[in-house]
Amino acid sequence: MKKSYFFKFFVFALVGAIVFLPSCKDYDDDISRLDKELGDAKTELTGSIASQLAALKAELNTSVDNKVKTVADDLAASKVKLAALEANSATKDQLDDVKAEILQQVVTLEVLEDLQADYDSEIAAILARIATLEEDGATKAELAALETEITGMLSELQASLDALDVRLTSLEKSHNEFMAKHDEDLQDVIASIATLKAELDPRISTIETLLDIAEGKSGVLKGITDSLAVHLTKIGANADAIALLRTDLEAELADQLVLINANKTAIEAVETDLATKYAELVEADSVLLAQIEANYEELDGKITLNKDAIDALTLRVDAIEEELEEIWTEIGELEGRLNLRINSVFKLVTSRLTAITLAPNAYVEGIEAIKFTSLVYRPMLADENAAIPNGTGNQQQYTLSIGAPTVASYKFNPRTFKLSDADYGYVDRKAEVISTRAAVAASNLVIIEGEPKEKIADGTVNFTLRRINYLTTQPTGNVENFVALEATLKDNAVAEDEEGVVVAAQQELVYDHIYNAVNIRIADKATLETEGNDAHYPTTFDAAVAGKIWYEDMTYDKVYDLLTKVATCTNDGNNHEPFNIEDYGLKYKFYVASSAYNITTGSTVTNQQSYIELVNGDEGTFKAKDFNKEAIGRTPIFKVELVDGSGNVVRRAFVKVKIGVKRTEDILVGKAAYDLLYDCEGEASYVLDEVFIRENVYRVIANTQGQVSMSHEEFWNMYEFDKAVVTKDGYTKSMTAPIIVDGDAGTGTATKKIVWTFDKGEIGKVGNGTQLVATLTVKNKLVSSEYPAYVTFRFVVNVTLPTFELDKVENEIYWENNQYQVNIAVPTSPTDVADNAIFRTSLPQAYFEYDVEFEGNDACGSYSYKVVNTFSNGGKxxxxxSGVGIDGDYITLDKSSNAVKAALNSTAGLQAEVQHVYSYGNDDEVVINTFMVNFVRPVNFNMPDNAEVVDATDDGDEVDFNWSGLLTDWRGKAILEPGEIAVTNCSGVWEEQPIVEYVYQP
Known part of the structure; x- marks a missing residue:
């Protein structure tokens, strides 16, 4: 009932505040008056309870303090009493009685807790009565306030009681500590008594023994009399000590009894005071209860007055609650629809494609373009000699086209757009220079293959496109084809009930690269890129008959795979490259050519096609009929066609093969390399004799059936000469080659050996060394033989030039600074003509001894000198x-050369680097020695150290060179005119000219 009233009242108040119901205004005055009366009652009750609690708290504090002091005094008295008992050697029972008496007079913690529990029960009763009032109709707010205030007051009372509890606990703790100390003291007294008893027991036994003797119970008296006297004296002394000790104990016990009695009195006083205070609390509780009952009756009356109004309001609140439930239901539905709409808008913002921009892979004259490659053709006729239609004439026009896939790239915005949220297509435009026409509904130029794919690395979306209908849509004149990508949005990219949202990219030029009859051929895969047109198979049967054998690796006993050897070549006039037939939807079909290929041998005509059959036309496999050896040596022609998806023949080719047998590996035999020293004369001869061939050929040769070895007669009946080749350092050389020579008669007329004999002059230049390799090959002349097809005999010869040693001794008179000094010719007389003053010096005279010794014979060679470098004024x-030359064994110098004159008259002069070489007849040269030649200047101009020439003011002074020592030749001898010339005796003096001298004075 209480919960219902309060909830309805709260709802009513809330609704009234929100929707401003006009009917609530009628109750504003009644509610205000009720709030005022409740407030006055609360104030009055609060004041009364607070004053009574304050007085009670003060009385309790005063009473507790007094009782604590009284208890402390009583405990002190009890301590005195206990001490007195201990001093008087009280028994344990007496001490226990005193302790019990003390404990009976002390208020323990349990008693205090019982008292507190009584108070708690009373308070709980008060709270129960308040709750009863609340259930009878008081407002929740008023009762809650009243309950809070009463609880606060009781909390304060509880705090006071807790303080009293703490004080009593402290008092009990002190009492316990005292009792613990008392117990310890008592134990000490007991321990002292036990010690004393232990000391007295032997003595008492001794006294008892003495008494027995005194009574005549012992016959031994005389020996004990003296000892007994001494002991009696000690006993007397001990008795006095015992008497004194007992007195002290009795005094101490008396003090303890006094203290215990005092504590007992104090405890009794505390008990009396606590009983009084409890009575006062009971009386206060009665007064408080009476006040609460009075307040309850007053509140009950006021609540009764408003009960009818509250009932009426309750009815209205119930109606409002029902309306609110409907409103909340509608709000929930609206919220759900709104959330769906918000989510839809959010998804639309993040998922909707807003723009498509181009990411071109090609440009044509600066225009973005998509490059398409198409093959145009006309199906070939079935005739095996039909030509490939070339697009000219009515019967040659191209009728079909196939486009290869190409990639068009775009950038989608936003990048979070899901590609699956749109359908894609292309629209066409034909654009002229000045006009355009509208786009058509769907592209007639291109189609999309597969789904678009994201290329994350480039941030692009790539579409795979294929060109269609080229022949009917190719551009003409100045009109070009354009296409534009369109994306029709769907699913997450459009709003509810939204349709027809299209995002289009900018248009792109359609650039067509066309392959036709000239560009595409079926060819040999291995040589397609290296042999150019020579790798193309014949396109007609007749051409194949007249043409070469393409493959000789087909054997009669195995299925032959032609597909692995076939490829399609695209040729742009310069490069030959593989053509990917899968991109164009093409494939190969293989056949045995149906035309007859007859070969006439004597009077026998054999159709080569009759020995072969097709195994699988799609896989390109063939085999000899019945794997019959009769097919060996036949050269059938296979047909391969390149066909489209409809079976139309796009290209056709014919391949001639030769059927053979599987042979064992070819044999190559030879000895280790020979070393040959080139010495100009004679022959060199090398032999692979009968013994060598027997060990390395006849005894090891085997066939595919596992048969090993044959006789020399069998071998030479099966093999015949094929070729002999000589190479020098890997290049073919024209010189005498090995030959097959009949062996010695003693070993059989059919024996053979291989001989290579050649003149050394055929070798040519050797240089730092050269290698000759000569091979002679014999071939298996039996077509059906399963032995090796070829056996090759090889010779390897390493040729080197002879080494030499040079012993030389320089002619010291001609050497200076490690250079051979060359001078001009000495004049025969003072009147010798100038033309005879030439440089022509013997080079052999530079050495006193000069001896060259070669390892081999050097009779075919010759010696000579060469000028390899010249140096002018210290520079190369x-x-x-060109003025420095060699004339046989002489070095010469042309003085007419201005360059030679300048070099001779330079500071560092003129030098030449000369080589002494030995030349073989094969252009080989060996440098024997290298040395420097210095050309000595022929004339020197020597000015005297103390002579000067001073120009005059007119035409200058004249110097007469006809002075001994002014001009000297290379020997240092003076050069003078022949005869004597008379001169006027002349002399000269020095003219002194005074010069003004200035002295600096700092």
Whole structure:
């Protein structure tokens, strides 16, 4: 009932505040008056309870303090009493009685807790009565406030009681500590008594023994009399000590009894005071209860007055609650629809494609383009000699086209757009220079293959396109084809009930690259890119008959795979490259050519096609009929066609093969390399004799059936000469080659050996060394033989030039600074003509001894000198000076050369680097020695150290060179005119000219 009233009242108040119901205004005055009366009652009750609790708290505090002091005094008295008992050697029972008496007079913690529990029960009763009032109709707010205030007051009372509890606990703790100390003291007294008893027991036994003796119970008296006297004296002394100790104990016990009695009195006083305070609390509780009952009756009356109004309001609140439930239901539905709409809008914002921009892979004259490659053709006729239609004439026009897939790239915005949220297509435009026409509904130029794919690395979306209908849509004149990508949005990319949203990219030029009859051929895969047109198979049967054998690896006993050897070639006039037939939807079909290929041998005509059959036309496999050896040596022609998806023949080719047998590996035999020293004369001869051939050929040769070895007669009946080749350092050389020579008669007329004999002059230039390799090959002349097809005999010869040693001793008179000094010719007389003053010096005279010894014979060679470099004024000439020459064994110098004159008169002069070489007859040269030649200047101009020539003011002074020592030749001898010339005796003096001298004075 309470919960219902309060909930309805709260709902009513809330609804009234929100929707401003006009009917609530009628109750505003009644509610205000009720709030005022409840407030006055609360104030009055609060004041009364607070004053009574404050007075009770003060009385309790005063009473507790007094009782604590009284208890402390009583405990002190009890301590005195206990001490007195211990001093008087009280028994344990007496001490226990005193302790019990003390404990009976102390208020323990349990008693205090019982008292507190009584108070708690009373308070709980008060709270129960308040709750009863609440259930009878008081408002929740008023009762809650009243309950809070009463609880606060009781909390304060509880705090006071807790403080009293703490004080009593402290008092009990002190009492316990005292009792613990008392117990310890008592144990000490007991321990002292036990010790004393232990000391007295032997003594008492001794006294008892003495008494027995005194009574005549012992016959031994005399020996004990003295000892007994001494002991009696000690006993007397001990008795006095015992008497004193007992007195002290009795005094101490008396003090303890006094203290215990005092504590007992104090405890009794505390009990009396606590009983009084409890009575006062009971009285206060009665007064408080009476006040609460009075307040309850007053509140009950006021609540009764408003009960009818509250009932009426309850009815209205119930109606409002029903309306609110409907409103909340509608709000929930609206919220759900709104959330769906918000989610839809959010998804639309993030998922809707807003723009498509081009990411071109090609440009044509600056225009974005998509490059398409198409093959145009006309199906070939079935005739095996039909030509490939070339697009000219009525019967040659191209009728079909196939486009290869190409990639068009775009950038989608936003990048989060899901590609599956749109349907894609292309629309066409034909654009002229000045006009356009509208786009058609769907592209007639291109189709999309597969689904678009994201290329994350480039941030693009790639579409695979294929060109269609080229022949009917190719551009003409100045009109070009354009296409544009369109994306029709769907699913997450459109709003509810939204249709027809299209995002289009900018248009792109359709650029067509066309392959026709000229560009495409079926060809040999292995040589397609290297042999050009020579790799193309014949396109007609007749051409194949006249043409070469393409493959000789087909054997009569195995299925032959032609597909692995076939490829399609695209040729743009320059490069030959593989053509991917899968991109164009093409495939190969293989056949045995149906035309007859007859070969006439004597009077026998054999159709080569009759020995072969097709195994699988799609896989390109063939075999000899019945794997019959009769097919060996036949050369059938296979037909391969390149066909489209409809079976139309796009290209046709014919391949001639030769059927053979599987042979064992070819044999190559030879000895280790020979070393040959080139010495100009004579022959060199090498032999692979009968013994070598027997060990390395006849005894090891085997066939595919596992048969090993044959006789020399069998071998030479089966094999015949094929070719002999000589190479020098890997290049073919024209010189005498090995030959087959009949063996010795003693070993059989059919024996053979291989001989290679050649003149050394055929070798040519050797240089730092050269290698000759000569091979002689014999071939298996039996077509059906399963032995090796070829056996090759090989010779390897390493040729080197002879080494030499040079012993030389320089002619010291001609050497200076490690250079051979060359001078001009000495005049025969003072009147010798100038033309005879030439440089022509013997080079052999530079050495006193000069001996060259070769390892081999050097009779065919010759010696010579060469000028390899010249040096002018310390620098190398490039090119070398032409005026420096060699004439046999002489070095010469052309003085008429201005360059030679300048070099001779330079500071560092003129030098030449000369080589002494040995030349073989095969253009080989060996440098024997290299040395420097220095050309000595022929004339030197020597000015005296103390002579000067001073120009005059007119035409200058004249110097007479006809002075001994002014001009000298290369020997240092003076050059003078022949005869004597008379001169006027002349002399000269020095003219002194005074010069003004200035002295600096700092």
């Amino acid at each position: 000439d490039n090119p070398k000076l």
